[in-house]
Amino acid sequence: MSMLHIVNKSPFERNALASCLSHASKGDAVLLIEDAVLGAVAGSQVAHLLLSALATQAIYVLSEDLAARGMEPNRLVKGLQVVDYSGFVDLTVQHDKNQSWL
Amino acid sequence: MAVKKFMYVNRKAPYGTVYALESLEVVLIAAAFEQEVTLAFLDDGVYQIVRNQNPKLLGMKNFSSTYKALGDYDIKQLYVERESLIERGLTEDDLMDITYEDEGDDWAEKSSLTIVSRAEMAALMAAQDVMFSF
Numbered sequence: 050m051s052m053l054h055i056v057n058k059s060p061f062e063r064n065a066l067a068s069c070l071s072h073a074s075k076g077d078a079v080l081l082i083e084d085a086v087l088g089a090v091a092g093s094q095v096a097h098l099l100l101s102a103l104a105t106q107a108i109y110v111l112s113e114d115l116a117a118r119g120m121e122p123n124r125l126v127k128g129l130q131v132v133d134y135s136g137f138v139d140l141t142v143q144h145d146k147n148q149s150w151l
Numbered sequence: 152m153a154v155k156k157f158m159y160v161n162r163k164a165p166y167g168t169v170y171a172l173e174s175l176e177v178v179l180i181a182a183a184f185e186q187e188v189t190l191a192f193l194d195d196g197v198y199q200i201v202r203n204q205n206p207k208l209l210g211m212k213n214f215s216s217t218y219k220a221l222g223d224y225d226i227k228q229l230y231v232e233r234e235s236l237i238e239r240g241l242t243e244d245d246l247m248d249i250t251y252e253d254e255g256d257d258w259a260e261k262s263s264l265t266i267v268s269r270a271e272m273a274a275l276m277a278a279q280d281v282m283f284s285f
Contacts, residue, residue: 050277050278052276064194068162068193068194071269071273072193072269072272072273072276073273074273074274074276074277077277145280146279146280146282147282148160148276148282148284150162150284151162151163151170151284151285
């Protein structure tokens with residue numbers, strides 16, 4: 050039983066990402082979409098949260114939302130994986146359930 | 152139909168946005184489907200069940216009393232995250248008395264609220280079949 054956690058809020062405005070990461074279980078996956086992708090940039094204030102979460106969870110970032118915001122995938126914290134919309138669909142299929150952190 | 156474990160996750164304060172009220176309405180609908188329903192209150196969601204709410208001057212409906220009626224809908228598992236209370240300067244005493252009548256114990260009135268740690272909340276989430284996020 051694993052869960053896909055979906056975060057869509059900027060971590061600089063809301064605590065959704067931090068709360069998500071402190072409730073995700075080992076083997077879960079986290080997908081950053083919409084404004085949440087902004088936290089994935091290397092050097093961001095929340096980069097350390099993502100790095101420590103990578104020890105127990107896979108973290109994905111939606112490419113379309115990065116592109117829309119002018120962020121190249123090579124700017125991201127190392128270890129994060131970039132997926133497109135069809136990859137998003139695959140993630141929802143690969144996990145038993147999902148939870149949105151609004 | 153097999154009974155599934157449904158969790159409603161409440162993370163927003165009431166009145167500022169419509170999330171809390173919408174969650175409560177969906178929970179009441181879901182009660183009709185006879186699934187195992189759990190409510191989680193964490194982050195600003197803990198403000199939803201604080202005592203003495205009075206939004207009358209805002210021209211808004213005080214829906215906080217509805218939480219007290221959840222027991223009548225057989226919803227009696229309300230989990231509140233301790234760290235979220237502490238971070239906000241709140242204690243269990245700030246929360247409403249939300250109870251249910253235990254039919255297996257001569258209809259004794261018991262609290263529906265359980266205070267859990269963040270780690271316990273994470274484990275509860277992992278044990279669910281379906282999550283609804285508000």
